[in-house]
Amino acid sequence: MGRKKTSELDAVATKQSIVATAERLFRDIGYAKTTVADIAKALGMSPANVYRYFPTKAAINEAICDRLVHSIEAESWESLGEEGTATERLTRFIVAYHTIIKRSIIKEKKLYDMVAVAMDEHWDVVQQHSYRMCNYISIILEQGMAAGEFRRMDGYKMAIALHxxxxxxxxxxxxxxxxxESDGGSSMLEELEQLLDLLFYGLSAKA
Structure with a gap:
């Protein structure tokens, strides 16, 4: 039993090392230019050994993306805070998410390219991320309905519509x-805030 547990822990540690090394190379070189052989070389192992843990480079990318989207979700959720109305808190959540993604496009282009591949190929990790985002939004909508701020509705269906x-x-x-197409500055944020104002007007219990 002890050997089996140690072996399982070693396998987890090796997978984590592969993912961490691949992410570093994807950041430095870019997803498209990095090969499994590059990852193996950086780890001091053979490509065949990497394939023991991940069948393809895409599978490695998926593991990295899963870690990244959870990080984005956590950072966005932390922006909510405990103060303010449901409208204010949901605005903070959506603006934070938008800002993080925009920042990755402008300042971490190579890493963004990796996430974009996952998005475009509709990997399960991205679909699960979308489901979780809708869940986060629906939680805040339900809180707003409970407070009498939003009209009564199916919270999850409205969350999907908002998303x-x-x-x-x-x-x-x-x-x-x-x-x-833009300067990447405040104009896009202003457009987002204007759209949110319109959407929240439709959700208001007083509309």
Missing amino acids: EALTVFLYPSLLEHRVN
Whole structure:
């Protein structure tokens, strides 16, 4: 039993090392230019050994993306704080998410390219991320309904509708086009805030 547990721990540690090394190379070289052989060389192991833990480079990328999107979610959720109305808190959450994605496009282009591949290929990790984002939004909507701030509705269905309405400000590939077409400055944020004002007006219990 002790040997088996140690072996399992070693396997987890090796997988974590592969993911961490791959992420560093993807940041430095870029996803497209990094090969499994590069990852193996940096770890001092053979490519065949890497393939024991991950069947493809895409599988490594998926593991990295899973870690990254959880980090983005956590940072966005922390922006909520405990003060303010549901409208104010949901605005902070969405603006924080938008800002993090935009920052990655502008300042961490190589890492963003890796996430964009995952988004465009509709990997399960990205779909699960979208589900969680809708869950976060629905939680805040439910809180707003309980406080009498929002009209009664199906919170999760409305969360999906809001998420889709905001896609151009949240989805990396679409946001990249907006960043390239603009100065990447405050104008895009102002547009997002104006759209949120419109959406929240429709949600208001007083509308």
